[in-house]
Each structure stands twice: as C-alpha cells, then as structure tokens.
Amino acid sequence: MSGYDMAIAIGGEAGQGIATPGDILARLFVRRGLNFNSYNAFQSIVRGGHIFLTLRTTEETKYSHGDKLDILLCLNQDTMDKHLHFMKAGSKVIYNSDNITPGSAADGVQLCGLPIAELTGNARAGLNQNTVAVGAILYMLGLEFQVLKDSLTQQFQRKGEAIVIENVKVAQAGYEHAIKNFERFPDEIPMLSTPRGVWSGNDALAMGGAAAGVKFYAAYPMSPSTGLLHWFANNGRNIGAMVRQIEDEIGVANIVIGAAHTGARTLSATSGGGFALMTEAIGASSMMEIPTVYIDVMRAGPSTGVPTKTEQGDLWQALGASQGDFQRFIAAPLHAQDAFNLMAEIFNLTDRFQCPAIVLSDLLISEGHYSVDPEELDFFPTIDRGSTITEHAVGKTDYLRYKFTESGISPRAVAGLEGYVHVVATDEHEENSGLISDEFTNPHKRRAMVEKRSRKFENIVAEIAPPELVGPADADVTMIGWGSTFAAMHDSLALLTDRGITANFLSVKWIVPLHADKIAEVFANAKRTIIVENNQSGQFARYLRGETGLVPDGHIRKYDGEPFMPHHIADGVEDNLKNNTEQFIPFQEIVV
Template identity: 35%
Template sequence: MLKKGEETLFDKDISIVLSGEAGQGLNTIESLLITMLTRSGKQAFLSKEFMSRVRGGNNTTEIRVSSESVYAFVNRIDLLIVLSRNGMERLENRLSPATLIIGEAGNIPQKYADIGGRIIPIDFSAALADLGGSLFLNSYIFGMLAGLLSCNSEVAKSLIQDQFQAKGDDIVGKNLLAFQRGSELSGNMAIPISIETNASVVDRIALNGTEAVAIGAIAGGCNFIASYPMSPSTGVLVNLAKRSEAYDIAVEQAEDEIAAINMMLGAWYAGARAMVTTSGGGFALMTEGMSLAGCIESPAVIHLAQRPGPATGLPTRTEQGDLNLALYAGHGDYPRVIYAPGHLADGVMLSRKAFEVADQYQVPVILLTDQFFLDSIGTIDKSIFSESTLVNHIVETAPDYNRYAMTPSGISPRGIPGYGHGLVCVDSDEHSENGRITEDFNIRTAMVDKRMRKLAEYEDIEPELIGHPDYSILIIGWGSTYGVICEALKRLQRSDIAFAYFKQVYPLPTGTKELMERAKIRISVENNATGQFAGLLKMETLLDIQFNLLKYNGMPFSVEELTTRISGTLSI
C-alpha cells in the first residue's frame, strides 16, 4: 500500500519505469535514452517486458541509472511514468511509499491519491496540443528525463535530429520543441536526483543483446542467414538484413524452419559461413537438420533464443527452458558445442567464436540466449570491436579427394565444390571415406568413432569465478542470470561465497568438477522449472547440487528476490 514517504535523494541508483501500451512508441524512448545517458557519462541498463500484442495491453520498460555498473532487473520502482490508463495495475506490488508517480490524472487511479501516494499529475495532452498531441509525447518524456538526470542537452538534441531527420525539418523541429518543454518541466519538479558521472563511460557503445549476437556473427564471417521469424529470435535476422549490403550477407526468410536449417547447411557446403536464428518451437522443427549436420560433418551455427514453453507458451517473455532441447536435439550420437552468453560483451565474443568452432571442428554450435538477454540494452567497451583475423578451414581438393578421410583427430579436410579438382560427396546415409553410401559394419563403427573424437583437441571456455577464491559456498549460473547473481553477491557481502559463471554449458568444461568439489554448499540459479543445468552437472560430475533456486513465470530474477532467496537458503 502506498503512503506518503519522505523525500529521497537518489545519489547512488535510481530505477525508472515507463508503463504504457503497445504502439505508443516506447521503443523510441528506449533507444535514445541509453545512448544519451552513456554519452552524458551515466552508467545505465534498460530491460523491458511486454505483452504479446501489436496494440494495447501493457508494456513496461525499466531504466536503471547508477553510480556503478549494473546489468540486472530490480523489482523496486523509484520513479513511475504512467502513459496509459492500464499502466499501474500490474505494477502495484512493486510500488513503495517512496515511489514517485508521474502521469495524467486520468491515468492514475484515485485510490493511489486516497492513500497518500506521491503523485505528480501532468497534463501531457495540454502541453503538446499545439504541436500535434500524443505524437510528440515520446520526445516530451525524453526531455523530462534528460533534465531530471542532468544529461547533456546538446547530445540529446543531436540524437533527436538523427532519429527524425528522414521525416523532414518540420517533424524534427516539433520534436525538439517537445523535448525542450519536457526539459523545462523537469526543472520545476524538484526531484532530487544526483547520480555521479563517470568519464570512462562516455566512449562506450550502447546496444542490446540482439545487436551483440548480430555483430558477433559478422565478426565471425557470417555471410548467409536463413530463418523463419519467431520471437524473440527475429531481431537477429532483421539486424543482419539491415547490415546485409554493408557486409555482403545473403539473407533469406525461409518458408519454415525445416527449410531454413537445410538452406544453412547447403550454404556451408558451398563455402559460406551461415547461421539460423530461431526459438524453441522453431528449433524443434530443425532437429532432423541437426542430425544431418552431425552425419555429413557440416559446420552449423544455430542461435536459439529461449522463451517460456511448452508450445507457444509466453512468446514475449523470458526463460531458460531449452537447454535440454539443445543438448539432446537430433537422433543418433554426434558432438556439439553450446554457448550461453550472460552479458553483451560475451554475446559478441561467443557469437563470433561459434563460427570459428563450427568451421574448425565441423560440428553444430548452438548459441543459447533468451528474451531478457536479447531485449535488454546496456553498454560495452569499444575494444570488443577490435579487428581479428578469420581463419578459413576450407582446403583445395585434389582429384583423389575423400571428404571423410580418416584422421587421428577425426577432423577430415573440408573441401567445397569448384575449389580444386576433387568430388565433394556428402550423404545423410552412413558413408565411406569418399562419401558414398555403405552398409559395412566396420566402416560404420569407424565413422561413428571418427565423428565422436572431433572435439578431443577443442579448448574449453572455463567458467569464470567471481567472488572470494577461498569459497565454501558456490553459486552456479549460466547465460542471462549473470548480472543478477553478480549484484546479489555484492549485496550479500559474504567472504565465503563465489559465483561460477558458465558461458560454455556443453561440453562441460574440464575444470567443472574441481570447481564444484571445492564447495561445501552448491546452489544453482536457473530460469526454468526443473533445474536443467543442475541436472547436467550432477549427471556428468556425480556431485549433488544441494539447492536449486528456480523461477519460471516468464520474468527474470530481480536483484532483491534473488538476494532474499539465497539468504533464506543459507539460513536453513
């Protein structure tokens, strides 16, 4: 219940939530805000959750501005900006007596005023009536937040000009005027926000997880993508399509997921570096193609963006429920590698590495992300974009070339049609060294053994240990739980606890068991209902995970929630 609270000085961290309907243009504010904050020397992180609607419903965006680096969702709302009539009901349990609520009086139910809520009513419609009304509300809110957060107004204005210049001078001018009015309004609000600036932040790059995956793919030499749209994976397809001319990428929206994965395999066969991007339901249709990649020893890069299942589930929410699907997809035995980035820099790095590993070892590599990772916006250092040399593992074929030549490593020289004088014969049936169909039992056994030893020389990405090196309690997490676990550990301030962040979830890195054995208590944190990674760890190390902290309602863990649950677990 809301009651009138004391004035709060926001000098360390502030959580601002925008709540409105689909179609109101929150995306415009999001993209501009993080860039403005970064260029103004503010450390910021943006996450969002939205209903599966084109119009209406209720979508929210949380912007955290902090004196320290942050990369997690918090439940607390310090400043709520209400942009629609249904913008508060779902957020009621996140409000506190200290929450400031800004919005039109008609959008804020009377009950909040009756119980002493800290409400600042603003008539947005009247403020923008002469400009064209709600069409310019985003720039008005942008100006208000720029003023409240003491951002560089010239930077903000240049961002508006860049955003709207294609629509003509009149639209640019009206948006700048709306921005100015919002900025002037902030000066009359007397909301005490004083988040310190950090000069090192100014040169960082703002981007979301989708962009990180796409940029990493380009860095890995991706020049072909075939996919069928499916949330939350579609953004990678769209992003690469936007960059296709600049980076010479062939982009194909396939008729379905079965066609997409087979197009990708055909592209690798022809010499391209190719990928697909999909979600759980789409990947389920690709599993036969996964087996085909395993049998013909084709490189393959699959971006699997997780969302809550089964079936359609919650198509616009987040979950880590597809690890087992990625682990066991496809019939028969063949090697694979699975990466799960937990922050944006790893999104770039692992996406790039997926292409390198797929090409070098001729195996499928799966990049596991989720809606929270893909749609959140943060910043990364420019150094992540430094150029590096791509190694091409294609060989020129001789007339006696054998595609599946037996080698000690299990990796056969990979040729492509038209490069050399050899015949590049591949087949989904079991085959001999030259690629021709065989039913010889000895050859069958030799070929399976050959395929299964291909990763023998692969160099694992070991889990990153964060926290006290002499730990007795080990928190285990993978993928997008990275940020929230890091912040929870900071809040706990215990010298006996550490966090093992797994960015390679399969094969389990060689140091996994030793890392786990050093802990007396092991706690797994996962956004799924069954503790899928904990199950894999127990199966492969024979070590128990004493506690599984799980969440599977479609939302990520909040920092407060996870801190409380870890504390409660350790007090048992």
C-alpha cells in the same frame, strides 16, 4: 559505494510509443559514458496490451535491470494501477493528470501529474505526452534542457523540421513545469570520459557473426530471434552478406548446410519451436561433417508457449537435438558482449571439428539493450578454418572425403574444386563416401566411422576456456548457473554483501564440452552450493549431475516468464542459509 544507480520504468500499451522515450533516455545515458541496460516486459500483440520498459543506468558495471525503480512513467491508467505499489520512498511517479487518476502511494513517493493538454496547448496531447514527460524527467535527473534539445533534434530530424520544433517545444514545456512543481533527485548524474553506444543481445550475436565472416544469413521470423534477421537485412549490403527469408525452419537449417558445403560461413537463428523443426538437419550436419552454427533464442515453452517471455527451457532440446548419437558444441553466452565474442570462437571450432554447434541465447539477453563501447569489441578476430580445402588440385584422383585419421578430422574440400569431386551423404558411409547403409552394411566399417567422428571430441574440453568463479574465494555460498542468469547473479553479490552474506558464483557458458573438472573443483571448495536457473525442472542441475555426479545444497528456480531480479536470488540464498531450503521459487512482483 555502488555509485550512481538510476532506474526508470515506462508503462503503457503497445502503440503508445514507449520505444521513443526509451531510446532518447538510453542515448542520453550512454553518451555520458554510463553503463546502461534495459528490459522490456510485453505481450505478443501489436496494438494494446501492456508494455513495461525498465531502463537502468549505473556508474559501475551492472548487467541486470536491477531491483528498484526511481521513476515510473505511466502512459495509461493501467500502469498506475499495476505498478504504483512497487514505488518506494524517494521515487517519483509521472503521469498525465488529464486522464490518469493517481492511486495511493507509499510515503515519500512524489506523484508528479502533468497537465498535458495545458502544457502542449494543442490537440495532439496524446501523441506528445511522452515527450512532455521526457522533458520533466530530464529536469529531475538534473540535466540541462539543451541536452534534450540536441537529442530530440537527432531523434526526429528524419521526420522534418516541423516535427523537431514541435517536440522541442513540448519537451520544454514539460521541463519548465517540472522546475516549478517537482524536485530533482539529489544525486548528480555522472559524466564519464568515453561515450558509449547501445546494442541489443541480438545485435551482438549478429555482429559477432559478421566479424566471424558470416556471408549468408537465412531465417524464418520467430520471436525473440527476429532481431538477427532484421540486423542482417539492414547491414547485409555493408558487409557483403546475403540474407534470405525462407519458407520454414526446416528449409533454413538445410540451406545452411548446403551453403556451408560450398565454404560459406552461414548463420541462422530461431526460437525453440523453429529449432525443433531444425533438428533433423543438425544430425545431417554431423553425419556429413559439414560445419554449422544454429542459434536458439529461448522463450517460455513448451509449444508456442509465451512468445514474449524468457526461459532457459531448451537445454535438453539442444542436448538431444536430432536422432542418433553424435558430437555437437553447445554454448550459452552469459551476456551481450560474451555473445559477440562467442561467435568467432564457435565458428572456428565448427570449422576445425566439422560438426554442428548450437548457441543458446534467450529472450533476456537477446531483446535486452545494453551500453557498449565499440572500441572494446574485436571486429577482426582470428578466423581458423581448420583443414578446409578451398583451392583446386588439377589431376588429383585419390581424395577421400572421410579419410581415417588419428584426430578423426578429414580434410574437407568445399564443393566446386577440381580434384576433389566427392559425395557427402546422410547415410552412413565409408572413407570414399560410398554408402554402407543399404546393401553392403558392414558392422566393422560402421564402427570405424562412428569412432572416427567421436575421436574429434576426445580431448575437446582443452579447446575451450574453463568457467571463472566471480567473487571472493572463501564465500559463504557459491552459486552456479548457466547463460543469462549471469546478470542477476552478478548483481546480487552487492545485495548479499549488504545482508551480511559473502557469495561468489560460477556461470557456465560451455555446456558441451563441459569443464567437469573445473566445476567439481568449485564444488569441492565451496561451503554451500546453489544452482540458479530460469526453468522449472532444473535442466542444468540434472545435466550436471548426469555428467559429474555433483548435487548442490539447494536450487533457485524461476519459470514465470520474467527474468530473475537480483533480489530474487539474494532472497533465495538467504532462505537457503536460514532454512536449508531445497528449492526457492521467487515471487515476481512486477506483473505485466
């Protein structure tokens, strides 16, 4: 049994206020302690276009927005025309019958027209249709009206009592219309013991940064990373952190290094295009051995690409970011809570190993919203600054910033301390920071310094946890993915079980360093291996082959801008088993 599983989609155009009913429903679900996640499919447009928000609430822990829709709320004709075909028996389609004509639905789909003008009895029908519809949905879910009344009061209290009264009134009209005309869903919506909250993946990254001690956030706005800038702008004063919007990502990336040189933990996030501008600075961070963390929230590229669509297309950009041959950390969090936990870990690693780190999130993780139990979050993680020096040493005269050590790590004095005055340089330098790049270039000194930096990464894989295989050990199929595909792979296991296929999966978070031995062991024990990734050319598959020589039995790839739904993966696995398909590319049914 998979327990309660309810998915609601709301479609309309930008400016129609889709977010508000989405927020109200999300809060209703998480207050009952239910698992929640949402995915918003939209376009880069402030007014108009087509938006399709999917909200899913489940009793069990699920990570994706699922495969089916139980309710489709059409705020315009376009939504009806585009998505009615997706609705299956037992589902309900809600629409404003004043101005939307229903199409022909599959058997067992209940078409639920709402005569909005009649129900609201005023001229603001267009504005109120969302609230009427939420009233109807509440009845269908089997909830008492009082629940919605409380929620609306909370949602609109800042706008004044008149607005609250109006919304409650029209919601009640929708609720009562539903009592008379529509059926409830048979499953009772559960009430679990611990209420939860809601956050987005960007919130998780930002909060993880805050818990890790980020006191300076610098950024240039770029979708889908801008949520972090907004989070720090709204919470900076609470946590004593400075927030600066900078003229471009080149400026951002270099400001981060300047601030880090004084000892501040500094963060920035961007998307692929901004990250491309940042890359020279990432090399500078390595050369000067100043710790930095950069987040790339990937979107569909290349170039401006599809700004509101997701893709795992920047892996090789991260691997090759900046000229030269140097060490960096690269991690792709698997889901929102993983992103939160990653931040403290990666800040500690960069402080200890004095090098840059890149976090690869993507639109799916970052802009998705999820239930979260704040009590499960560690807001006081261990903070390890390695051999960072932050105290004066009056009279000291023998400090060598780039001192040769066995580990390759040289104690790093932050700027402003007496006794440690030194220069950091992007030119190659010697132990005392003197440049060797120009007049006095010396191949032996150059080699020694390259080796010093590389020694830091000699046993680096021991510093991070290996990826974990999820699912039965002796499965028919082993899926391997990285980052955000965790969600759909996780949720596909139950589907595969229903189809008589046992599967397990390995989601890789740490790209560099890569737990090659662990992955090789998983391959060795697998009956059949399939790599799943959200790009066209198989960036991870090619990287894995380069690092380990491992080649899977098949690939499932998606690069249409939309994320995997679990059945896309199940279909691919089934096809691979039946037809030995080398590569499966699922068809995206929901088009926005």
